[in-house]
Amino acid sequence: MAVYQKQKARPPIKEITQSRRERERLQRRETIINAAKELFYEKGYQTTTMVDIAAAAELSKGTLYLYFSGKDELYITIILEGFKIIDDRLREISASEMDLVTMGRSMFMAFVEFCLCNREYFRVTQYFLSETARRNLPDELVDSVSGYTTSLLGYVADLVRDGIKSGLLREDVDPPAFAVIAWRTATGLLDLALVNDASGLVGGEYPELFERAFDLLLGGAMKK
Amino acid sequence: MAVYQKQKARPPIKEITQSRRERERLQRRETIINAAKELFYEKGYQTTTMVDIAAAAELSKGTLYLYFSGKDELYITIILEGFKIIDDRLREISASEMDLVTMGRSMFMAFVEFCLCNREYFRVTQYFLSETARRNLPDELVDSVSGYTTSLLGYVADLVRDGIKSGLLREDVDPPAFAVIAWRTATGLLDLALVNDASGLVGGEYPELFERAFDLLLGGAMKK
DNA sequence: GCAATATTATGACCCACGGTCAGAAGCGGG
DNA sequence: CCCGCTTCTGACCGTGGGTCATAATATTGC
Numbered sequence: 001m002a003v004y005q006k007q008k009a010r011p012p013i014k015e016i017t018q019s020r021r022e023r024e025r026l027q028r029r030e031t032i033i034n035a036a037k038e039l040f041y042e043k044g045y046q047t048t049t050m051v052d053i054a055a056a057a058e059l060s061k062g063t064l065y066l067y068f069s070g071k072d073e074l075y076i077t078i079i080l081e082g083f084k085i086i087d088d089r090l091r092e093i094s095a096s097e098m099d100l101v102t103m104g105r106s107m108f109m110a111f112v113e114f115c116l117c118n119r120e121y122f123r124v125t126q127y128f129l130s131e132t133a134r135r136n137l138p139d140e141l142v143d144s145v146s147g148y149t150t151s152l153l154g155y156v157a158d159l160v161r162d163g164i165k166s167g168l169l170r171e172d173v174d175p176p177a178f179a180v181i182a183w184r185t186a187t188g189l190l191d192l193a194l195v196n197d198a199s200g201l202v203g204g205e206y207p208e209l210f211e212r213a214f215d216l217l218l219g220g221a222m223k224k
Numbered sequence: 225m226a227v228y229q230k231q232k233a234r235p236p237i238k239e240i241t242q243s244r245r246e247r248e249r250l251q252r253r254e255t256i257i258n259a260a261k262e263l264f265y266e267k268g269y270q271t272t273t274m275v276d277i278a279a280a281a282e283l284s285k286g287t288l289y290l291y292f293s294g295k296d297e298l299y300i301t302i303i304l305e306g307f308k309i310i311d312d313r314l315r316e317i318s319a320s321e322m323d324l325v326t327m328g329r330s331m332f333m334a335f336v337e338f339c340l341c342n343r344e345y346f347r348v349t350q351y352f353l354s355e356t357a358r359r360n361l362p363d364e365l366v367d368s369v370s371g372y373t374t375s376l377l378g379y380v381a382d383l384v385r386d387g388i389k390s391g392l393l394r395e396d397v398d399p400p401a402f403a404v405i406a407w408r409t410a411t412g413l414l415d416l417a418l419v420n421d422a423s424g425l426v427g428g429e430y431p432e433l434f435e436r437a438f439d440l441l442l443g444g445a446m447k448k
Numbered sequence: 449g450c451a452a453t454a455t456t457a458t459g460a461c462c463c464a465c466g467g468t469c470a471g472a473a474g475c476g477g478g
Numbered sequence: 479c480c481c482g483c484t485t486c487t488g489a490c491c492g493t494g495g496g497t498c499a500t501a502a503t504a505t506t507g508c
Contacts, residue, residue, distance in 0.1 A: 062457070181433070
């Protein structure tokens with residue numbers, strides 16, 4: 001009786017192996033990304049070599065180029081994961097039930113803490129922004145990064161709009177401009193914080209410095 | 225009568241040539257710096273090669289290493305000139321007769337404008353801050369840069385102190401922290417501005433964005 | 449099972465660049 | 479004019495990103 005059980009027409013062998021191949025390919029890709037992530041985190045972009053990554057992924061150098069167009073693309077690919085995480089976090093906060101000020105502070109500090117805990121993601125974004133990296137990078141990647149940035153700034157701008165509507169903030173505050181300024185204040189301080197372990201230009205505690213920065217920006221935007 | 229005119233005992237020939245040698249040496253050094261500055265400005269740090277610089281200075285590559293320990297030192301040396309200029313400018317402003325708010329704004333905008341007009345100086349400072357550059361750099365250079373930074377921040381912190389004393393600013397504003405925050409807000413926005421030529425993440429005019437940033441920080445520090 | 453074929457992996461090789469150094473070139477003193 | 483000292487040079491080295499002919503492996507057809 002079981003003989004004729006062919007309710008589900010099984011797709012041809014060719015397609016089955018095809019799909020397995022694809023999974024395996026993605027798996028390899030993931031392996032490479034993980035190896036690279038660890039090394040970039042540990043040693044930084046410049047000092048990590050393609051051979052290092054290949055060795056860590058138990059592959060030869062040439063193979064890496066079957067999965068990524070080069071070191072930069074591999075690097076930027078890693079960024080995007082970070083963006084996804086922080087984007088989710090900010091969306092989560094912006095969907096929650098806090099009052100506006102708490103929400104703003106939470107967003108600011110979530111971003112800061114994420115960057116402090118995932119320094120390499122942060123460094124990568126800074127690299128992406130300020131280096132010649134963009135030149136020889138696939139447009140698609142550049143677009144992705146820009147897209148995420150726009151998205152992050154959007155949450156803040158929306159929040160500012162709400163703040164103005166509710167009468168908390170002054171009417172002459174420009175939401176997108178405020179978002180950009182807050183974002184760059186955070187990155188500017190982060191830049192410093194990540195080097196400052198060694199150099200000690202700034203005394204005092206870091207978390208407090210970020211809090212103060214947020215207070216200043218907020219204070220400047222609030223009605224008297 | 226003129227025969228015995230040896231009022232000024234002329235130093236021995238040896239010393240004369242010695243001193244000329246020294247001047248020539250400094251001249252060569254200057255030539256190299258100027259060549260390098262132009263190229264760094266034009267093409268950025270990574271894409272400028274030592275051979276490029278040597279060619280522009282009409283020297284061979286090896287000669288550069290007689291005047292500088294390497295590419296990094298050459299790079300950082302160029303920074304220091306920039307620091308000197310902006311330091312002088314800020315000192316000038318802080319010694320002038322403006323009211324405190326105007327003075328603060330002038331300092332902020334002077335810094336911003338200097339960086340926008342001398343992008344390479346700015347990029348260099350950022351590189352110095354965030355890259356692995358420091359590791360293999362003479363301590364003396366690192367100290368110089370730190371020293372200038374401290375000096376710049378000092379002008380701002382002093383101004384804030386005056387502002388508090390005069391009753392304009394709140395007592396709970398921490399002068400050094402405010403200085404750091406203002407500084408990093410400016411650099412964060414500058415970082416963006418210098419890339420933004422191409423990428424257009426931010427709409428609107430730049431000078432205005434910097435003004436807004438200053439207003440926010442000032443507003444946050446002022447008494448209600 | 450086995451050859452023919454397609455897919456994936458490899459590492460020797462190329463080139464660019466920062467840095468070195470033995471020897472060349474130039475200058476000054478005697 | 480020659481010796482010695484300073485300054486300069488460019489061939490050379492090591493490193494590291496990227497390429498590609500070839501090898502290894504898997505898949506398909508018979």
